[in-house]
Amino acid sequence: MGRIYGRSPIDFAVEAVDLAIKDSGIAKDDIDGLLISGGLCSYLKMPDAVSMHLQNALGITDLKLVNEMNSYGATAATMLQYAAMTCSTGQTDAVVCVFADAPLQKEPSNGYGTAINVGTGIESLNGASGILNAATSFAMVARKYMDRYNVTSEQLAHIAVDTRAWATMNPRAQKREPITVEDHQKSKMIADPLRLLDCCLVSNGGIAVIVTSAERARDLKQPPVKIIGWGQGHPGNRKDRTINTGAAMSGRLAMEMAGVTLDDIDIRQIYDCFTYTTLITLEDYGYCNKGEGGEAFSGGRLGPNGDLPTNTGGGQLSSYYMWGMTPISEAIIQARGQAGERQVDKHELTLVSGNGGVLQYHASLVLSSTV
Known part of the structure; x- marks a missing residue:
């Protein structure tokens, strides 16, 4: 990845699935489900995007379940939910959930980071007014919140600094150099109020996760990680969705299903396409009152020495951007106790989030290392 x-x-x-099969010790012939997320290349309908043709590329036949799914950054958590549902009812034995994308090119193009889906007619109004991509859209969202609650750019900087502190200990991270609040403030403005260090990376690569029954998982090579709670919350274009997001619903449903509360959660893996996304998701999960996130998540609380370890692999801001598979992959690594230098001592329960669109789609998981 990277x-x-x-x-x-x-x-x-194909490589990610092959590595996951070898990692788990499951036989390839035992895979009978395939759920696919194609990322930005799929969204832009690029000819080499991953699709349901992946089944043929993998050489897997007679699947009981196959689908290409897209709720943007919420897709990965949703895939794991559906895979768990089919495995728990006996409809499938082992489902591969895979994300793969390659939007990053050596030469600049008209694809990523410029004008995405400008449209024609009335649909072109956003582009004509400068709302061209995710950064400009989230900048409007962040500005609205910051003005309403007197949150500062320096407070967002603390989220970036804490996330980078985790990345310095992750050999897979794209960005491993420590940063400071001052570094954040000096980084170039991308779309006011979002600076470069408020924005996620762009990465090429793939991640695959295999979901099977708890009974089957006990006999495989790796320490099993159990999906004990899930939930979705999709506000669509509800007027206040950017400040009161679907994370509140999806998080509540996931924790109610798992039978846990925020006080039980050891680690948080949050979809962090921007620093603001981390703030608003944690806020809507209930870690502070509405409008208090700027202060509540400053001072190193989310970092390696904080009381709320969050995005412990460096997240999408500093590690790699694999849509919703970024937080899921780190959650699994931590739950297995295989995170090396960055391993969190207490890692029984992890809360995972996925966010899609401009805070329109949300999915949450609670993962447990106790099976």
């Missing part, structure tokens, strides 16, 4: 060029999303997907 700045890897010259490979297609399907190539990344």
Whole structure:
């Protein structure tokens, strides 16, 4: 994952699935489900995007379940939910959930980071007014929140600094150099109020996760990680969705299903396409009152020495951007106790979030290392 060029999303997907099969010790012939997320290349309808043709590339036949899914950054958590449902009812034995994308190119193009889906007619109004991509859209969202609650750019900087502190201990992270609040404030403005260090990375690569029954997992090579709670919350274009997000509903449903509260959660893996997304998601999960996130998540609380360890692999801000698979992959690594230098001592319960669109789609998971 990272700045890897010259490979297609399907190539990344096939390798990720192969590595997951070897990692788990499950037989390839025992895979009978495949759920696929194609990322930005799929969204932009690029010809080499990963799709349901991945089944043929993998050489897997007679699947009981196959689908290409897209709720943007909420897709990965949703895939794991559906995979768990089919495995728990006996409809499938083992489902591979895979994300793969390759939007990053050596030469600049018209694809990523410029004008995405400008449209024609009335749909072109956003582009004509400068709302061209995720950064400009989230900048409006963040500005609205910051003005309403007197949250500062320096407070967002603390989230970026804490996330980078975790990344310095992750050998897979794209960005491993420590940063300070001052570094954040000096980084260039992308779309006011979001600076470069408020924004996630762009990465090529793939991640695959295999979901099976708890009974089956006990006999495989790796320490099993149990999905004990899930929930979704999709406000769509509800007027206040950018400040009161679907994370509140999805988080509540996931924790109610798991039978846990926020006080029970050891680690938080949050979809952090921007620093603001981390803040608003934690706020809507209930870690502070509405409007208090700027102060509540400053001072190192989310970092390696804080009381709320969050995005312990460096997140999408500093590690790698694999849509919703970024928080899921780190949650699994931590739950297994395989995070090395960055391993959190208490890692029984992890709360995971996925966010899609401009805070329109949300999915949450609670994972347990106790099976």
